[in-house]
Amino acid sequence: MSAYSTEVQLATSLLCSSSGAMQMLQLHRKLLQRCSITEEEFCFIISRCSRFLLVGERLEDRAVVARTSLRLCSGYGGGKCGGGGCQQLHLCKFFVYGNCRFAKGRKSCKFSHDIYSDHNYGLLRECTLHELNEDQLFLLLLQNDPALLPEVTQLTHTWTA
Structure with a gap:
């Protein structure tokens, strides 16, 4: 799949700019505006790359959903992360939600808001x-x-007869 890494990155970016999913034909059209890719190559990438999930029965109705195996570190927030070898992002989950109460306040958040930290950027790369x-x-x-x-x-429901 590395032969198509540029196309995969572009398709992922397009999907993430469109609420994470898009009709397959629409994605192909938008991708064609940015790179030259045949329909055969596009279908190969979408069907074989783990970054994408095809949803729908009929070909003309199929949607493509962006996927990733990358996760936030569950131990990071509680100080239980091993650190160096961790393969998960170290970010404040409330920052990801967009509602960290420390984001614009006088007090700073004790968790990272830096997606480009050495640790996070290495994983993203x-x-x-x-x-x-x-x-x-x-x-x-x-x-x-x-x-x-x-x-x-x-x-819990209380059912009465």
């Missing part, structure tokens, strides 16, 4: 996500990292 802007990266993480999903509260 390794996953070929280093060219995404902050908003695109956060959308991709929110769409893929189960730890960033909101907690679901269990509803």
